[in-house]
Amino acid sequence: MTRFRRLFRLSGQEPGAEEDVAAEFEAHIQHKTEALVRSGTAPDEARREAERRFGTLARYAAECGVIDSAERKERRRREWWAGALQDVRLGGRALLRAPGFTITAVLVLGLGIGLNATVFSVLRSVVLKPLSYPEPQELIKVYSSNPKEGWPVFSVSPADFYDWSKDAKSFRAMVAWNSSEAAATGIGPAEQVPVIAVTSGFQAVSGVAPIVGRGFATPEFDPGAPLVAIISHDTWIGRFGRDAAVLGKRWVLDGESYEIIGVMPEGFEFPVGKTSAWIPFHTPKDYASQRGGHFLDAAGRLARGATIESATAELVALSGRIAKEFPKSSANWTVALRPLHEDVVEDARPTLILLMTGVGLLLILACANVANLVLVRAIGRSGEVALRSALGAGQGRLLWHGASEVLVLVGIGAVAAIPVAVFGASMIRRFAPDGVPRIETVRLDAPALLFTLGVTALAALLVSLAPARRIARIDLRTALSGGSGRSVGTRRGLHRWLVALETAVALALLAVAGVLVKSKMRLEQVNPGFDPTSTLTASVSLPDKTYGKSEQIVQFQNELLRRLRAVNGVQSAALVFGLPLTGFGYSSSFTIDSTPAPENVSQSAQLRLASTDYFTTQRIPIVAGRTFTTEDHRGGRPAVVISAAAAKKFFPDGRFLGRFIRVSAQPGPDDDRPQGYVIGVVGDVRERGLDKEPRAIIYGNTELVPEGYLTIVLRTTVRPLSLVTEVRKAVLAMDPDIPVSEVHTMDEVVRQASASQRFRAGVMGFFALLAAALAGLGVYGVISHIVAQRTREMGLRRALGATDSQVVGEVVRAGMRDALLGAACGIGGGWLIARSLSKLLYQVRPADPAVLGLSTALFLGVAFAACWIPARRATRADPIIVLRGQ
Amino acid sequence: MTAAASLDLLQGTLDLLVLKALSWGSLHGYEVATWIGEHSDLAFLVEEGALYPALHRLERRGWVESEWGLSENNRKAKYYRLTVKGRAQLKAEVSLWERYVSAVGKVLRTAER
Numbered sequence: 001m002t003r004f005r006r007l008f009r010l011s012g013q014e015p016g017a018e019e020d021v022a023a024e025f026e027a028h029i030q031h032k033t034e035a036l037v038r039s040g041t042a043p044d045e046a047r048r049e050a051e052r053r054f055g056t057l058a059r060y061a062a063e064c065g066v067i068d069s070a071e072r073k074e075r076r077r078r079e080w081w082a083g084a085l086q087d088v089r090l091g092g093r094a095l096l097r098a099p100g101f102t103i104t105a106v107l108v109l110g111l112g113i114g115l116n117a118t119v120f121s122v123l124r125s126v127v128l129k130p131l132s133y134p135e136p137q138e139l140i141k142v143y144s145s146n147p148k149e150g151w152p153v154f155s156v157s158p159a160d161f162y163d164w165s166k167d168a169k170s171f172r173a174m175v176a177w178n179s180s181e182a183a184a185t186g187i188g189p190a191e192q193v194p195v196i197a198v199t200s201g202f203q204a205v206s207g208v209a210p211i212v213g214r215g216f217a218t219p220e221f222d223p224g225a226p227l228v229a230i231i232s233h234d235t236w237i238g239r240f241g242r243d244a245a246v247l248g249k250r251w252v253l254d255g256e257s258y259e260i261i262g263v264m265p266e267g268f269e270f271p272v273g274k275t276s277a278w279i280p281f282h283t284p285k286d287y288a289s290q291r292g293g294h295f296l297d298a299a300g301r302l303a304r305g306a307t308i309e310s311a312t313a314e315l316v317a318l319s320g321r322i323a324k325e326f327p328k329s330s331a332n333w334t335v336a337l338r339p340l341h342e343d344v345v346e347d348a349r350p351t352l353i354l355l356m357t358g359v360g361l362l363l364i365l366a367c368a369n370v371a372n373l374v375l376v377r378a379i380g381r382s383g384e385v386a387l388r389s390a391l392g393a394g395q396g397r398l399l400w401h402g403a404s405e406v407l408v409l410v411g412i413g414a415v416a417a418i419p420v421a422v423f424g425a426s427m428i429r430r431f432a433p434d435g436v437p438r439i440e441t442v443r444l445d446a447p448a449l450l451f452t453l454g455v456t457a458l459a460a461l462l463v464s465l466a467p468a469r470r471i472a473r474i475d476l477r478t479a480l481s482g483g484s485g486r487s488v489g490t491r492r493g494l495h496r497w498l499v500a501l502e503t504a505v506a507l508a509l510l511a512v513a514g515v516l517v518k519s520k521m522r523l524e525q526v527n528p529g530f531d532p533t534s535t536l537t538a539s540v541s542l543p544d545k546t547y548g549k550s551e552q553i554v555q556f557q558n559e560l561l562r563r564l565r566a567v568n569g570v571q572s573a574a575l576v577f578g579l580p581l582t583g584f585g586y587s588s589s590f591t592i593d594s595t596p597a598p599e600n601v602s603q604s605a606q607l608r609l610a611s612t613d614y615f616t617t618q619r620i621p622i623v624a625g626r627t628f629t630t631e632d633h634r635g636g637r638p639a640v641v642i643s644a645a646a647a648k649k650f651f652p653d654g655r656f657l658g659r660f661i662r663v664s665a666q667p668g669p670d671d672d673r674p675q676g677y678v679i680g681v682v683g684d685v686r687e688r689g690l691d692k693e694p695r696a697i698i699y700g701n702t703e704l705v706p707e708g709y710l711t712i713v714l715r716t717t718v719r720p721l722s723l724v725t726e727v728r729k730a731v732l733a734m735d736p737d738i739p740v741s742e743v744h745t746m747d748e749v750v751r752q753a754s755a756s757q758r759f760r761a762g763v764m765g766f767f768a769l770l771a772a773a774l775a776g777l778g779v780y781g782v783i784s785h786i787v788a789q790r791t792r793e794m795g796l797r798r799a800l801g802a803t804d805s806q807v808v809g810e811v812v813r814a815g816m817r818d819a820l821l822g823a824a825c826g827i828g829g830g831w832l833i834a835r836s837l838s839k840l841l842y843q844v845r846p847a848d849p850a851v852l853g854l855s856t857a858l859f860l861g862v863a864f865a866a867c868w869i870p871a872r873r874a875t876r877a878d879p880i881i882v883l884r885g886q
Numbered sequence: 887m888t889a890a891a892s893l894d895l896l897q898g899t900l901d902l903l904v905l906k907a908l909s910w911g912s913l914h915g916y917e918v919a920t921w922i923g924e925h926s927d928l929a930f931l932v933e934e935g936a937l938y939p940a941l942h943r944l945e946r947r948g949w950v951e952s953e954w955g956l957s958e959n960n961r962k963a964k965y966y967r968l969t970v971k972g973r974a975q976l977k978a979e980v981s982l983w984e985r986y987v988s989a990v991g992k993v994l995r996t997a998e999r
Binding site for chain 2: 020021023024025027028030031032034035053054055056057059060063064067068070071074
């Protein structure tokens, strides 16, 4: 009876709980009344007495009502869970019975969810995650800006920075820093380590204090103060073995001995990127006269109530005042501010959004495929559903039953997604191009996985509802009398949409990947202006302390080159300051024949220093005149070489030989800068990036302008990397305190220059191929299903004389019509995506006809095969058997 | 001991008495009330209605279950009966009660001496 009542309730009719209690009380009172009457009380009196004995009806009814309603709620919850669990169990069992379906769906979902979770994890770690400083939203990057010269953001000069930080009220604190590398010696082997020289605002802006020791004290920023350093946690562990007594120890950086006064916490970075040590930036005494030397980065922490707008307004006003006061150095200079977080993630954002688009499209494909699989199964089961419906199962229940299977699939798919995502994250960490901020922090993160899972579950539910709703509407009589669903008319609309959708998505991805691959190929075909094959490079840095005199540097250079030339397998050896494609080098304005440039002409060029054999070693062609010889040594007639672009730009009349160029840069005494008579012109070199047009370059001679940071370039007759030990040995033999860093072949340097392009093309290419495969599979599934439904009809028509090719042709035509519709949308979508990427493309238009044609042809080929194979299979069956079969 | 005080003190034992009453078989509310009245000399139920919150509480805990039926004089009545869980509960409570009574009795006898 109880069980029956439960069933009764299930159908949704809750008996009035209050009436129930009232009836129960009434029965009691009646029984009592009868008993009283039997014992001789008068009927009227008996009823009154019974009621009196019972007590306050309303009070007890209320008490019972409270108890009952709590119970009902509990029971309903229990029953709901039991029902849901039962459906999940049923769904699971149904999936076990169809392993082919299940495995396909789980793999497809696992791939889709896993890749999404990967890219979303990367997006979160690299772009979305706040910077790891207290109140990171208050941190603002501050740039100098000279829109007139075309420099929207530029480094900051110390003089400007000190003026700003002195007067700006919008910032609680400001800091400027100079990133460099220093030769770390004394403890462990000599090594080139990243060192940041910071101004006194370092602690206040970053908001982080050392975990061991103390921060910098104000006097330590004065020139001539004892040298102190705060080291990073990694350095503490790696170099000092987590020595608790590290404070007071000395560490030699570029030949100067620094006392260690503090250790920063684990994971602390300022600025974002690896740093081994922070040292005070010593303000030069005459900094005020060096307003034109822009070489610092700067940032500030907003004061309470200040915004980036108010800070910008204030600094613009300040720099306006400075420009008026010092027109010679500061005219046209203003400031540009942006949130530090934006500044850090800006470069990585477009690539990650691109990847997110890619995996998002893949997820759509995965969902579409699963929807199709579910749809096919649902139609196959329409008889069963109709039966359940006839037996009184409500629509909601039927819908939920259909959905529960999908949810189980998504659940298993999520488990399959975990290894995909873990693997994906490690692949991204490994293959991401250099310079992606915070890439080392990328882990598969649970929120990312859960988010993706939620999105997928929602999408899968939506797509599974479509078939379920349709089935809930089917005509019971037809379905029940028709048997196995054969006669249930399938609306082909949904199927056709699936074919179109899958084609569109796959083609969009193929088109986007296509332009990226083409752009990458274009970039790799670019002639950098030198011959990168069989070339080894390595950098050495001579500490100022021991190589303070020019003669010492020149002597070191010559001795090093002599030793390197003696190494077996070295064809020629040279030194350069400012190796192409590495970002090293500086630019400066200059005068020709001591005549200042006209007021409105910016006469500046890139400055590089090259040793005698540099151009031969790099195989940079000589266009005119000659390059440096041993005659061009100190004391001889000073000489410079210019690049073809410089010759064209500054000597349009072609009369460049013998003209005198003097670089007029400040700061620094003049003889630190190249100056001399132009002796020759060499070919252009792409030094900023393969996709950037070559700029004008002035080459000075390393012997004339001694520079302590130099890059060795060797042209070898053997495999370049086999000489690395020899190079290290040569340097070590001369001075064990000079670290050899940045050891690369020139091929690697060039490859690195196209790393981002290659990464994008590679990943998106992978996604696109995956998409093509998934979409092919999807179209194949849809067409197979349509063909299976029409087997009988096809058999009949063949029996009536239609040829196989007619029957197959019809199926293929119908499928391809939908595919073509999808293809049109896909090309449009791909073009839209590619257009938003035009900044990332090199010499390829978003709508590249060759790419679009090729990807369309490729995918339509796949779609054709996916239509033809199942159609062809259907014609193999014997028509007689088919016709009898049903 | 006033009637009200005795009610307060003994209300907690009402659940136990109801369980005991139902241990003999399925009863409706009035029969439970009568059974308790007949088998005790004390007025556990000052008001008979007080029985019903107890019954509903026991049902909510899953110790009794109920269904509508017809009483011997052909009236519709809600019948309660012990569940398996309820029977176990009764056993546990009886033993607890006996230990309690013997402990209190021991103390009281000592005090009389």
